[in-house]
Amino acid sequence: MGKEEFKSVFTTELFNEIHTMIEEKILSMENTILLLKHISYYSNIKRIWIEGFEGTSLCKRFEEMIVEEEKKKEEKNEKLLADLCECYISLSDDYIPKLLCICVSCILKANLKKEGNEEAQKEVEMALLSLSNLDVLYFVEQKQYLNEIKEIFKYRQEHHNLTRLAYQSAWEFLIYRLFFENSLEEDFVNELHFGREAARELEELTRNVDWKKKEEEMNKEEAKEEFALVRWLQTCESCFLRCSLWNEEFVGLINSIVQVFRSAKGNYKEISYQCIFLLKETSIRTGVEIKDLMKSGAADAVLEGIQQPTLEDEMINQFLEFFMNLSKRLKREMDEAMDEAKRKIIRRRVFDKLEEEGYEDTIISFHEIFDFLKGIRYHKLSFDIYYYLVNV
Template identity: 40%
Template structure:
């Protein structure tokens, strides 16, 4: 029966997806081949998983490959470690390419397989297989499912133990990278007891700052895991981020990523397949959004952080433009946090980018709504209805500069037209009203 299923699937995909055809063939061989051939097949599959485009990952893998992998787990003919290696590689690519994977996890967890295996291994009376628990934990987090406090209390210490490895050989670096990468995928509102991670994650970040032992992705993942814990212990995490020099460290990483991306653009041209640097920049956006949303004290160094972010953002948009909603969410967190001074938003071109963004979204209503919400809040700050940090004279100058820019560059008419469209299509702005004297006030308040 299984042979028939694989044969039909292989024939179906032979022409339309050569990668999937070959992947199914290699998967089928794992059940009966030698250990050497197994290793060779896994290496081939890992490489092919990395080369799959978004369509193949989202549809072909879910429809064909994942069914096969899920069934292999049930039948237990292939060593579990091999199956988890394959799953982790696909999970890694789903997260890096910002693709939803919950459909996969619903199949995998129909009997809560992964969770049950983690708990069963953890509760063994005899010696536990720590490597297996770590591998299972990585699969659990990479497929993006919200997890329980109990499961996090088991998984996080095992992954941090892997991440604390100090060896600098390539294999150890990859293990550390995957452990931190999985931890960074724990949901923003999933509970993780602070005593399980605070000292360990601080040690990992500080050691890297002295010895540079982590990859760029591993270092970003360590910061993302830490900053994702903001909702749980906001003041504590913010203080730790300041102690660990996030405001100085993040710009260094962003500038290097921007430099490498710019160089790659010159060599290879814009567009096409998304590059690794863009994927990491996208992940930094998530960390920065949480950081700026919870910023409690503005420091001089924050100007550099905002500037580095804006340069990375511009470089990423030139190469791969599908970052719009993430961009808007981050920009919104910066505009709505009154601790971030308005002059920083003007100086580092944050306002310019918001204006450019709303005119490039081509009637994506979801993004327009967010942009208009930003402008509404910004208008309140400029109009002095909220407590301002800049003084009345400076505030008036910024307001005048902003309105002149709207008029001179043609934004005013465009924004008014967009507002009218959204006004009629979104209940969110039903009660808003346009003001006639938009040279003195913003187009809506």
């Protein structure tokens, strides 16, 4: 089913009709939830936003059921609550803040340390995929998701209980939170090791992809390695846009992106372009040192890519921007080194003058500087004025 056809089927009228069928006992709530979970899974996979759910009688019924189930002290049906929450956040686009807080916490708790058969893993995958599209969560406090998402990451890293798509979706969820919670960066980079984990996922997927297959065959089945690879590259892009912290593990991640590019450049234009775009983005980031780009092989990969005989303008633009960014940064570093050398010479002359004329005259001259600072001409002072003041 194509995007437009999908959107034309799942409309406000259809969701209201489903609610009528529930009221008339034609459709059970269990089957309704199963249907909606599959609808939301497909829409999330294909990046199709369903616009007809909000305000329907079915949506209102789900909102009421979530509140009622959450209020229960005893005999609370945790699975029902998690299913309701999953459907609500997957199909809605205009959330009630209180309900969204309940849903995020409930879904994460329901999927902690889950193992089992393929069916159970698929359920976890669907749940985490629904969370991965929540880009607006600034009103949800860290205590409602942080400990649970950390446990999901750490348990997976130890037991490998999540599918690749589920694991990627969990990372995507946390990356969106970085935009509003800068304090998460330390946990994200150094405790949860995103750079290391993303590099490993890309390396394993690169080995498993059939690079001889034609590009148009790539997304025919959602579970294929090519699909997971594309989503992981998108997750890396989200990280580079939102996370300013950097460590050595990210050098390994850039190297993994380079390996993906080298494998894809002959046959997969979409993946090739995405890799080069990511390398270009790293060349902009001030936290990434030029030596990291050289050590990771990024510069070599761009040189290899630009020599290909058949390149589209958009790809060429990314190649050129990479080198332009490197050139600008190298020039800036050279200028800063030269400025520092000049400042050292001037400071040496000032210190020599102090020794020659004596400290008393210098202290008296400071009064003139202070008067100047109080005047309207303070904006003419160099930002480096503190280099020339001496504590006596």
